Amino acid sequence: MSSVLNENFDYGQLDKIIEQHEPTAVIAILQDIQEIYRYLPPEIFPYLAEKLHTSESRIYSIATFYENFSLDPKGKYVIKVCDGTACHVRKSVPILNYLREELGLDEKKKTTDDLSFTVETVSCLGACGLAPVMTVNDEVHSGMTPESAAALLGSLKEAL
Amino acid sequence: MNNNFMIIDGSPVPIEGEKNLLELIRKAGIEMPTFCYYSELSVYGACRMCMVENKWGGMEAACSTPPKAGMEIKTNTPRLRKYRKMILELLLANHCRDCTTCDKNGKCKLQELATRFDVHRVRFDNPKSEPLIDDSSLSITRDANKCILCGDCVRMCNEIQNVGAIDFAFRGSNMKVACAFNKPIAESNCVGCGQCAAVCPTAAIVIKDDAHLLWQQLNDNDTLAIAQVAPAVRVAVAKEFGYKGENVMGKITACLHRIGFDLVFDTATGADMTVMEEANEFLERLENGGPFPMFTSCCPAWVKYAENEYPELLPNISTCRSPMQMFAPVIHEQYKNCGKKVLSVAVMPCTAKKFEAARDEFKDENGKPYVDIVITTQELIKMIKQAGIVFEDIEPEAIDLPFGTMTGSGVIFGVTGGVMEAVIRRVSDDKSISALRNLAFEGVRGFGDIREFELPLKDRTLKVAAVNGLGNVAKIVERIKSGEHFDLIEVMACPNGCIGGAGQPFASTHEKHKRGENLYKADKLCTLKFSEENPLMKELYSGMLKGREHELLHVNYVK
Numbered sequence: 220m221s222s223v224l225n226e227n228f229d230y231g232q233l234d235k236i237i238e239q240h241e242p243t244a245v246i247a248i249l250q251d252i253q254e255i256y257r258y259l260p261p262e263i264f265p266y267l268a269e270k271l272h273t274s275e276s277r278i279y280s281i282a283t284f285y286e287n288f289s290l291d292p293k294g295k296y297v298i299k300v301c302d303g304t305a306c307h308v309r310k311s312v313p314i315l316n317y318l319r320e321e322l323g324l325d326e327k328k329k330t331t332d333d334l335s336f337t338v339e340t341v342s343c344l345g346a347c348g349l350a351p352v353m354t355v356n357d358e359v360h361s362g363m364t365p366e367s368a369a370a371l372l373g374s375l376k377e378a379l
Numbered sequence: 380m381n382n383n384f385m386i387i388d389g390s391p392v393p394i395e396g397e398k399n400l401l402e403l404i405r406k407a408g409i410e411m412p413t414f415c416y417y418s419e420l421s422v423y424g425a426c427r428m429c430m431v432e433n434k435w436g437g438m439e440a441a442c443s444t445p446p447k448a449g450m451e452i453k454t455n456t457p458r459l460r461k462y463r464k465m466i467l468e469l470l471l472a473n474h475c476r477d478c479t480t481c482d483k484n485g486k487c488k489l490q491e492l493a494t495r496f497d498v499h500r501v502r503f504d505n506p507k508s509e510p511l512i513d514d515s516s517l518s519i520t521r522d523a524n525k526c527i528l529c530g531d532c533v534r535m536c537n538e539i540q541n542v543g544a545i546d547f548a549f550r551g552s553n554m555k556v557a558c559a560f561n562k563p564i565a566e567s568n569c570v571g572c573g574q575c576a577a578v579c580p581t582a583a584i585v586i587k588d589d590a591h592l593l594w595q596q597l598n599d600n601d602t603l604a605i606a607q608v609a610p611a612v613r614v615a616v617a618k619e620f621g622y623k624g625e626n627v628m629g630k631i632t633a634c635l636h637r638i639g640f641d642l643v644f645d646t647a648t649g650a651d652m653t654v655m656e657e658a659n660e661f662l663e664r665l666e667n668g669g670p671f672p673m674f675t676s677c678c679p680a681w682v683k684y685a686e687n688e689y690p691e692l693l694p695n696i697s698t699c700r701s702p703m704q705m706f707a708p709v710i711h712e713q714y715k716n717c718g719k720k721v722l723s724v725a726v727m728p729c730t731a732k733k734f735e736a737a738r739d740e741f742k743d744e745n746g747k748p749y750v751d752i753v754i755t756t757q758e759l760i761k762m763i764k765q766a767g768i769v770f771e772d773i774e775p776e777a778i779d780l781p782f783g784t785m786t787g788s789g790v791i792f793g794v795t796g797g798v799m800e801a802v803i804r805r806v807s808d809d810k811s812i813s814a815l816r817n818l819a820f821e822g823v824r825g826f827g828d829i830r831e832f833e834l835p836l837k838d839r840t841l842k843v844a845a846v847n848g849l850g851n852v853a854k855i856v857e858r859i860k861s862g863e864h865f866d867l868i869e870v871m872a873c874p875n876g877c878i879g880g881a882g883q884p885f886a887s888t889h890e891k892h893k894r895g896e897n898l899y900k901a902d903k904l905c906t907l908k909f910s911e912e913n914p915l916m917k918e919l920y921s922g923m924l925k926g927r928e929h930e931l932l933h934v935n936y937v938k
Contacts, residue, residue: 276559
């Protein structure tokens with residue numbers, strides 16, 4: 220579908236990603252895009268549909284099927300608190316509650332308004348021996364407590 | 380001895396190239412229940428209603444299992460009955476059960492199978508979920524809460540029509556059929572062909588109902604109600620009334636008079652004008668060297684599709700309005716000073732016509748649409764029933780003057796290849812019966828995806844093609860872009876042409892082909908075969924249309 224392009228959006232970056240993949244490898248292309256923007260900006264959908272010879276609704280279908288893709292902008296620091304069985308029994312919930320309270324977030328609102336922090340849960344990071352675990356932008360922090368989470372959050376805030 | 384057979388419910392059934400067990404079972408005369416199987420769509424295997432039991436007690440979905448010699452299956456065992464009933468009960472568990480007030484009441488697959496499998500108790504509360512209506516489109520209305528996620532609409536839109544306006548979104552219990560970003564369907568690239576509604580087993584997607592609007596405006600003494608009836612309608616109505624007739628135009632005319640129309644005309648007359656104009660335009664293009672190929676413009680869903688996908692091809696699309704939109708301004712001119720309010724109604728096999736009628740291009744000098752209301756064949760049938768007319772008994776009537784004549788060329792507009800055949804008849808030098816017969820066999824008729832052939836005209840050979848369904852457009856556009864030359868290409872958005880339009884009553888592919896044959900039969904019985912022979916054309920072109928052809932009969936879609 221010929222759609223109106225957003226002048227302020229850098230489509231050149233998308234072209235580079237598209238070039239590196241087969242046009243049918245929609246998931247890989249979306250992953251690479253998410254790598255750059257930390258989410259899937261709405262601008263990419265009509266553009267990809269045209270370039271990949273598919274429909275916008277098909278790409279939307281893929282993007283909403285996988286938990287990994289986000290259609291909402293994410294914070295600079297994405298904090299994932301593991302709530303798998305091992306982490307849960309070793310008290311991951313107080314850590315999660317602390318972070319949410321501190322940042323004014325909840326189950327529905329996952330990202331702060333200034334786009335600094337996103338707090339999510341994951342079902343298992345596969346590091347049960349280090350429970351309770353959380354990650355900050357894919358960097359793993361093990362054996363967490365609400366106190367150590369507070370210290371970590373403090374240092375992240377300073378680094379903003 | 381032929382060993383290529385399998386045992387279905389104890390009887391041997393020969394395997395003759397069937398793709399799956401389901402087809403074989405149907406061949407054996409057993410009606411398998413399914414929601415998600417259509418022979419023309421890919422196999423999805425979602426509904427699990429067509430499960431069969433093999434001799435070891437294993438269960439297989441018949442739609443997605445290929446037949447194998449020596450296989451033994453049963454289609455109706457206590458276990459299967461129990462499972463099917465359970466599936467239905469679970470589907471009904473979160474489906475609105477207020478059947479009596481539903482648009483699909485009496486035609487709903489879910490209702491039909493629930494009756495067939497004796498589901499008379501659902502152990503869950505009636506969710507009575509509020510309808511989740513998207514009525515943004517002028518062609519179809521969606522109610523997401525009546526969706527059973529069979530995916531028929533999604534596969535129709537993607538695989539057959541190649542439009543891709545809708546798809547599944549989200550997953551698990553949140554899954555639904557949606558446009559990108561949950562946008563209303565009118566904001567998507569939907570072309571309004573309505574084929575999704577034609578395959579929807581429930582009322583999740585239905586044709587937008589304009590019949591109630593029409594009832595409100597009929598039977599007013601100050602209104603002159605005029606109907607025009609498209610060619611494809613006349614061959615699709617009889618079966619719905621259990622009437623054994625093929626072409627029932629006479630009865631339809633009588634019904635429309637009875638319903639409250641003062642005048643009933645035949646859109647085939649409009650089609651004759653289209654033939655005149657389109658042939659002229661084609662000859663002009665031949666003289667001026669293009670642009671080629673010239674695409675036909677009768678199908679509003681195709682025009683919309685071209686606007687969405689191939690804006691660069693818009694100059695190639697004929698500037699001729701569709702027959703409905705040629706006829707409507709002529710009707711408007713004829714009656715604008717009649718002293719009454721004119722209500723111009725079109726009875727069409729098509730959902731996209733509802734959208735076409737509302738386009739800005741087709742409004743009169745006061746900004747009023749030339750066609751006030753479009754009702755589909757299905758809505759017409761509903762209105763005939765509501766009026767209490769006994770279809771079997773009503774005596775056929777002739778269409779009204781002054782637009783009482785049409786030709787065979789106009790009638791065949793309703794079937795794929797028909798517009799092209801009519802235009803060729805007009806431009807061809809040889810007007811003998813044998814030339815007509817030859818034309819019919821040279822490839823213009825039939826139901827192939829893209830039918831192309833060559834045609835001598837004066838000192839050159841024309842290359843023409845008929846594209847049957849939007850799904851085949853991309854193929855021919857690719858060939859054009861790679862340099863292949865075509866002179867004239869007809870495109871009809873719906874497979875099989877207007878006879879297979881989404882506004883028609885549901886029919887199998889075989890029944891749709893039968894409708895096409897009946898239109899060709901009607902053509903054979905027409906005294907006049909060539910549009911230019913229609914005395915009305917001579918009268919119009921020397922009268923009302925003189926010098927105003929372009930204003931009244933043409934349109935420019937190029938923005």
